[in-house]
Amino acid sequence: MHLKSIILLVAVFILSCGKGKFTNQGDSGSIEETLNPSENEGEITTTESASLALGSKLKFKKQKLLEQEIMTSLSLSQNQICQELESLNCINEAHHLTLGGVDAYDKNIWENKNSFLETTPIVVERIVWSACEKRVALDLESGESKIFSKGSVSDSSHVGLMVSNLYQNILARDASENEIAAAKEFASNLEKNGGTYDDWARLSCFSLMTSVEFLFY
């Protein structure tokens, strides 16, 4: 619970300021410090398209598109992604307006202009975290191995292979050498701070799926 709170806090800062990062804290102490980007120097970007190209018009993948992206990227069905109160579909029922959808027939919300609500970043993270947890559980506990296969954070080459899978499935491209190196460094730091392979898998998935490159197009 404590780890999840810190991750969510960090992700809020990451998402709102527009760059996704793995951090490289070297030998510093706790997981909290490792994950807190505000005190880092020498950040290594996960996506080589480092700048938010404001000369272009990046659009947020609203509601249905976000759902499609998550389903395709993580090979999940609609109902596997996220449910609020175990019954409401997060994307189509509970948070459809927050994610940029409309409610034309009953609430007269005929359009949803390209602006975010205050809760949009948190809702996105909530949904992505749920989806990543599900994928990791299915892969590592039920043995589906669609993206992750069983391994260890100390096995660098296995980590590299998993990172490649992640990038190909989520961002539809190959990871660069820098990105693979950053992911391996992250795994190594996580291990030093008591994190497990499952933790690494969930956090890596979450980090990529809350990046600008994934959420915008």
Added chain:
Amino acid sequence: MKNLLVIWILTWFSLLEARPSTIVTFCEMYPESPQCVSGEFSCVSCHTNPPVNNEFGKCVSAGSDLWETDFEGAVRESLLKIENLDCDNDGISNIEEYLAGTDPGVANSTEPTTENIDCEDRDKLSNWNVCGYDPVYTYKRVSLDFCGKKANYQDLKVFKSLSLSEQKKSLSDFQESCLNSGFWKGRDGVVWQMAHTKVQPLRTLKSGHNSGEVPLGDYDDDYQLFVYYNVNDRDVRGLLTADHYVSMIEGGGATTYEAVDEMPMRDDASGLVLELGNFMGKRQQFVPKERRAGMLTTLWNATFRTMFTSIPRTNAAHAMRAYLGLDIAKSEGLIEPEGDFELVDHDNKGILSDDCSFCHRTLDAASYPFTKYNGLSFDVPGKDIDVGNIFDPNGQRPDNTLVNLIPENLVEWYLTNSKMLVPGIYKPRRVELLSEINKETEPELSGVPEAGYVLGKPVANLVEWGQVAANSDYFVKNIVLDYWIHLVGSKPASESEKNEYESLWKGLMGEDNYSVSKMLKKLVETEAYGAP
């Protein structure tokens, strides 16, 4: 625990006081700033650690009082106000720093923060051709925008392996297939959803599929007409000129639309639509063919927008806003009618005062052609029609409802020659009858002409209104703008975007023969859409 609480509070506060939308607003106002070109303008341009302001952020914050009520307005007001100030006291004004690419919140920032904004250098760091149009980037966008699906790793790998000319063809074919997909043209697809602001649905008043409690019209007819003219190379002017309706056939994963002369009453019709439909020969649209003007003359338009008003100003204003992009409420489209137009207060609403007439000269002139199309009045003078139970699906229809009053073989004659007014019909005597019904409040109503004006030009009736409007520049500009905003993400901002937009709307009314499909093929080839 206390630290965690503090962090949570600051985080929540930061969500309120430090917004990513500020970056977008800044770059819309100063697109030529090197920091916008490179993407360096970010949260840290105004903040040290959000929401804590740096010197520039303090200036911005002090520049407006609108933060609580209109955040974006406050950003715009403040940035303009502080242009000539020097917030970091380095001897260079803010506006000079924006344009030079230096940091207006940092005193020792006198050199551009972006070391090199040269295209080729940026290109090396990127997966995209950031110097111009990138077909691979465009392919990803087209896949999402037109097909609603992710371009996966394998798809992109295959596409990247093609030559440039092969990529262009592949992209065009791919887009074509997507334009026929359910995601694009099906019920609640992209085009259908673009019609929401035109149709303005309200389920409570709907008959048919997914009906409501007080069925007054079936707006599915409107959506179907809208989609029909926006797909498959059809002439989009039909939105305002069509003399037919459109039925939709769903099944086998595909959606097709078919033009029909008359709209048959649906099996699940209810309420007013059922009552009228049974009376009018099992139809659910009642305007005669020669009096139809596309989206302007549907039953939904009559019952939802004209409603009980004698002079349907709401209907005219909505048509101008929805189809011409001219919002009279914002004083747009106030074009003086040609010739000797005299504004008359036919319905006694006080429109002749100076404060009112400068809008009503346009609005009333545009409204007159709508006055022959009846809204919600339900009258047979001399007869007392009980309509209450027709909205109760379990209720008994009273003996004195329409179906029981007039023999079926006399309906057409009666509608034409009698004083009967029912919803959704075209009735030349409408204003005369309403002036009789409303003689206490609107005694001068019978003087309202059918002829009026649109965009300053005289028109004899609503059919001509639709033709003049559909053939105007405003109409095509509005069509293209709707798609531009949806696909590109915002209105045309830079000079090059404005040029591309202009080329598209002129093409739509020129070599593209009003085909939205053709226009969309060109839109996808613009730099605004396809340059990362």
